[in-house]
Amino acid sequence: MTDHDAAEDHLEDIPLDALPLDAWHRARGARMVPFAGYEMPIQYTGPFGGIVAEHNWTRENAGLFDVSHMGQLLLSGPGLDEAVEAVLPIDLSTLKLGQQRYSLLLDEDGGVLDDLMVSRWPDALYLVVNGATKWDDMGTLREALPDDITLNYLDDRALLALQGPKAGDALARHATGDYPLSALTFMKFSRFQIAGHDVTIARAGYTGEDGFEISLPADAAAQIANLLCAEPEVKPIGLGARDSLRLEAGLPLYGHDMSPDTSPIEAGLIFGINKRRRSEGGFPGADRIIREIHEGTARKWVGLNIVGRLPAREGAEVFKGADHIGTVTSGGFSPTLGAPIAMAYVASEQAAPGTALEVEVRGKRLAATVSPTPFVPHRYYRGS
16 A cells, blocks of 8 residues: 555665564564554464455454554643643643643744644643654753653554444453443543553544544563454454544544645644634734634645546546646555545645545556545534
8 A cells, every 4th residue: 555655665774663462463464564663463374364355344344453563651740731831732721630632832923833632631631643753853852841841752552443333342341440431432532451450441543433542561562452353342453444444534644644734724734722722822823723724724724536446546636627626645446335535635626525636646647536525424422
């Protein structure tokens, strides 16, 4: 797949780190590839394995993803909320204990340095940042935050994502806490125990399905992964299916669908800038972003439905007649829809849903239509 091929080319000469579950993956026939500085499983071999089979299993059952390459950070200290609001466009006055929220790390020009999750812990904020950018993110945060704010990199923790409509049933058999797992709704988290180990579980994920992200001691990762994969609903799933699932869900991938060259507004990420901050500003790049909220942008990030079977990959050019109007940032074949889909930046005047365009793939122009995202409806659990 394009994202992982590009990552492999970029990292081929860089020494790679091993995930806490490296041996566990290899014992299950994982094909390991370089990604974000680690060797990571792209898919598993055997009678079940393969990206499409893993994708479909997750949509129908529950898939276990190893996302321990992500950076888990804990911020604490006096005046924490005020200090963090000077760096992130988040309204921490509305973030309560046990809640998490999507946010953005921006440069002074309003470009996206990373997207991340922020959770309210007792007397602290817990951040999960992208694996490929975590060292730069930590440098940016340390430089921007006051000296009395402590930043701890939780390098003794692993991170597992259990995703799919049956994830809750499987996890509930092992997670115990002050209240049942079913009390968690989308974007909430709490502390639990699994097999005697203290873990933190958030109800969220990157597939569009109901699911959970489990932060746990790295030395307990194999034991807990074995427990979960012993459940009939659960199988290990690799990066390939993670990418096709997030594509169907219309979710951006940092370094592809957003970068320092893109603003949150043209990327459709205004929800990552809380309402109060859109008017008050006070964060990096605020002047540009507030201006774009009111005046619009020259281009927009959109979904594309493509006619035929040939997928358009990252870098494919988008046309309206003879005019080049944009570029694909993510694309592939959708197992759920049985058709190619893509996401692209296009000229704003051509961004309305239903607009007929063309995408050039292997020297051929393929008919495409601007589509709302997600391509496959989200199924997050928001309560009964």
